[in-house]
Amino acid sequence: MQRDQFANFLRLFHIFGIGRVSLIDLRKKFGGDFNQIFNVTRHDLKAAGLNASQIDQIKSPNEAQVEAEIAWANEPDNHIICFDDDAYPALLKQTTNYPALLYCSGNIDLLTNPQIAIVGSRNCTPGGAKTAHDFAAYLSNAGITITSGMAIGIDTHAHVGAMTGIGKTIAVTGTGLDKIYPAKNRQLAYDIHSDGLLVTEFPLGTSPRSNNFPRRNRIISGLSVATLVVEAARRSGSLITAHQAAEQGREVFAIPGSIHNPQVRGCHQLIKEGARLADTAADIIEDLSSLLGYIANLPITQQSSPDNPKDSVKLDESYSKLLEQMGYDPISKDLLVERSGLTIDKVSSMLLLLELDELIQSAPGGHFVRM
Numbered sequence: 001m002q003r004d005q006f007a008n009f010l011r012l013f014h015i016f017g018i019g020r021v022s023l024i025d026l027r028k029k030f031g032g033d034f035n036q037i038f039n040v041t042r043h044d045l046k047a048a049g050l051n052a053s054q055i056d057q058i059k060s061p062n063e064a065q066v067e068a069e070i071a072w073a074n075e076p077d078n079h080i081i082c083f084d085d086d087a088y089p090a091l092l093k094q095t096t097n098y099p100a101l102l103y104c105s106g107n108i109d110l111l112t113n114p115q116i117a118i119v120g121s122r123n124c125t126p127g128g129a130k131t132a133h134d135f136a137a138y139l140s141n142a143g144i145t146i147t148s149g150m151a152i153g154i155d156t157h158a159h160v161g162a163m164t165g166i167g168k169t170i171a172v173t174g175t176g177l178d179k180i181y182p183a184k185n186r187q188l189a190y191d192i193h194s195d196g197l198l199v200t201e202f203p204l205g206t207s208p209r210s211n212n213f214p215r216r217n218r219i220i221s222g223l224s225v226a227t228l229v230v231e232a233a234r235r236s237g238s239l240i241t242a243h244q245a246a247e248q249g250r251e252v253f254a255i256p257g258s259i260h261n262p263q264v265r266g267c268h269q270l271i272k273e274g275a276r277l278a279d280t281a282a283d284i285i286e287d288l289s290s291l292l293g294y295i296a297n298l299p300i301t302q303q304s305s306p307d308n309p310k311d312s313v314k315l316d317e318s319y320s321k322l323l324e325q326m327g328y329d330p331i332s333k334d335l336l337v338e339r340s341g342l343t344i345d346k347v348s349s350m351l352l353l354l355e356l357d358e359l360i361q362s363a364p365g366g367h368f369v370r371m
Contacts, residue, residue, distance in 0.1 A: 003070075004035055005033075005034050005035060006070070006080075006082070007066055007070060008034040008035055008037065008038055009023070009034050009082055009101075010065075010066045010069055010070070010080075011038070011058070011061040011062070011066055012026070012034065012037065012058070013100055013101060013203075014057075014061075014062055014065055014066070014203065015054050015057045015058065015061075016053070016054070016057075017051070017054060018050075018054060019100060020083055020098070020099065020100035023083075023100055025048075025049075026048060029048050030048070037058065038058060042055050042059070045058060065203070065204075068204060069203065069204055072178075072204060077105055077106055077107070077108075077193070078103075078104070078105050079102075079103075079104040079105075079108050080101055080102070080103055080104075081101060081102045081104060081108075082100070082101050083098065083099070083100050083101060087108065087111070088102070089102075089111045089112070089223055091115075091222065091223060091224070091225070092219065092222040092223050094222075094248075095218070095222040095248045096248075097218065098222060099201035099219065100201075101201065102199055102200070102201060102219075103176070103177050103199070103200050103201070103202070103203070103204070104197060104198065104199050105177050105193055105197070105198045106192065106193045106194070106195075106196055106197035106198055107168065107195070107196060107197050108197060110145050110168055110170055110196065110197045111170075111197070111199075111223070113143075113144070113145040113167065113168075114143075114144050114145065114225060114292045115144065115145045115146070115147045115170065115223050115224040115225065116139055116144050116145075116146060116147070116224055116225060116226050116227070116228060116284070116288075117146075117147045117148060117220045117221055117223070117224040117226070117227040117228065117241065117245070118132055118135065118136055118146055118147075118148050118154065118155075118158035118162075118227075118228045118230060119148055119149060119154060119155060119158075119217075119220065119227065119228070119229055119230070119232075119237075119238040119241050119242075120132060120153060120154025120155070120158075120229055120230035120231040120232055120238050121153050121154055121230075121231040121232055121233060121236060121238065121263050122151050122152045122153035122154075122155075123153060123263065124153040124154045124157070124230070124231050124263065125231065125261065125263055125330065125363060125369060126361040126362070126363055126369050126371075127257075127361070127369050127371065128153075128154060128230050128231035128257075128263060128264075129153070129154070129157045130157075130361075130371065131230050131231075131255060132154045132157040132158045132161065132230045132231075133157040133158070133160060133161035134161060134281070135158075135161070135228065135230070135255075135278075135281045135284075136157070136158040136159070136160075136161030136162040136165075136169070137161040137162065137164045137165055138165075138281035138282070139162070139165070139167065139281050139284065139285070140161065140162040140163070140164065140165025140166065140167035140168065140169070141164075141165035141166060141167070142165075142167065142285055143165075143166055143167050144167045144285075144292070145162070145167045145168055145169065145170055146158055146159065146161070146162035146167060146168075146169045146170070147169070147170040147171075147172065147220055147223050147224050148169070148170075148171060148172070148220065149171065149172055149173070149174070149213070149216060149217065149220055149241075150171035150172075150173055150181075150185055150188065150189065150192070150198075151182070151185075152182055152184060152185065154230045154231055154238075155171075156185060156188060158230075159171060159188060159192060159196075160188070162196075163191065163192070163195055163196065168195060168196045168197075169192060169196040169197075170192075170196060170197045170198075170199055170223065171188075171189070171192045171196065171197070171198050171199070172199045172200065172216050172219045172220045172223070173198060173199070173200045173202070173216065174200070174202070174208055174209075174212035174213040174215070174216040175200065175202055175206050175207060175208050175212065176200065176202050176203055176204040176205050176206035176207075177198055177200055177204065178204050178205065179205070179206060179207055179208070181207075181208040199219065199223075200216070201215070201216075201219060213237060214237070214240050217237060217240050217241040217244055218241075218244045218248075220241055221241050221242075221244045221245035221248055221250060222244075222248055224245070224250060225250060225251065225288055225292060226245070226250055226251035226252065226253060226284070226288055227241055227242055227245040227250060227251070227252050227253070228253040228254070228255070228278060228284065229241075229242050229252070229253070229254045229255070229266065229267055229270060229275070230255050230267075231255070231257070231263045231264055231266075231267065232254075232263070232264070232265075232266030232267055232270075233262055233263055233265060233266050234262075234265050234266050234269060235266075236266045238266065239266050239269070239270065242254070242270055242275065246273075246274075246275075251276065251287070251288065252270060252274075252275040252276065253275060253276045253277075253278040253284055253287075254267040254268075254270040254271050254275040254276070254277065254278065255267055255277075255278050255279070256268060256271060256277055256279075258329045260329050261329060261330075315359075318350070319350060319353070319354065321340070322336065322340055322342075322347070322350055322351075322354070323354070323359065323360075323370060325339045325340055326360065326368065326369075326370045329369075330363045330365075330367035330368070330369050331367055331368055331369075332365075332366055332367050332368075333347060333348065333351065333366065333368070336351075336368075351368060355368075358371060359371055
């Protein structure tokens with residue numbers, strides 16, 4: 001798109017009530033030229049269905065905002081992609097409500113990579129965090145780009161895991177790209193910008209608002225051939241993403257967990273609704289091989305099963321029995337004392353050694369989880 005067309009596209013985009021469908025309609029009504037819209041009379045604009053406020057904004061556009069965004073797009077690794085640009089991701093454009101434009105910062109070539117979305121709870125368990133990281137790393141090492149929402153929790157661990165592989169990661173934000181949210185993930189955003197891609201449909205200066213995130217979620221699922229939900233409560237934004245993926249005709253995978261863990265009840269609900277049960281990342285690649293359109297190269301190291309402790313760790317009988325009594329649900333130290341019949345000091349000492357050997361992990365509330 002030529003500079004003058006692009007500038008006029010931005011002027012129209014920033015007018016309240018003019019979305020992608022209206023932009024296409026207006027361009028068609030005025031000879032396929034965004035420039036022409038700014039040269040016609042108020043009467044012509046009213047006849048095209050615009051209200052008085054919209055006409056006023058066309059006649060007196062926000063030039064400061066437009067120039068600021070053009071300047072931003074001219075900076076290295078920054079891009080503003082309009083819906084009819086060749087660089088606009090084809091898979092996203094297949095959805096019914098794809099955004100009019102995308103603000104991108106980082107490696108824009110990742111938009112053409114096969115993508116899998118990994119989403120889940122902000123308040124994830126240690127086991128869920130490790131699962132998200134390991135699945136993302138495995139899939140990324142197979143050349144698949146991992147797409148998520150840069151939220152605290154599962155999203156963060158998926159992004160970090162993905163950056164260890166060749167597929168890298170895309171973060172779709174619910175703010176303008178000059179507003180990092182959550183602030184705790186400022187370093188993560190910098191790392192993704194350096195080695196991945198940040199994407200949003202929201203203009204520069206947009207702060208986080210609650211209604212932004214469901215809109216963001218449709219982009220996460222729309223960019224991806226499939227969505228994997230690692231942990232999610234019954235009422236969760238991750239379920240919104242999964243349902244949007246299903247509505248977009250994309251595959252949905254969910255990782256099951258303990259029936260006692262409220263953080264996986266959303267995953268169980270998705271499986272009941274028809275989502276595919278995922279217990280290994282290799283199964284996801286196999287199930288999606290035809291959709292991905294290529295044969296993925298498996299990573300050098302296979303995923304280890306959580307049911308088997310590390311080969312290098314040799315446990316005596318008492319430690320093995322304590323692990324068996326833990327199971328895979330979060331458990332308190334007091335309950336372990338009750339189950340094992342050991343003293344509190346003995347259990348504390350054993351838990352410390354098991355945690356050092358990375359066979360268990362501490363969880364909120366003074367609980368422990370078997371890895």
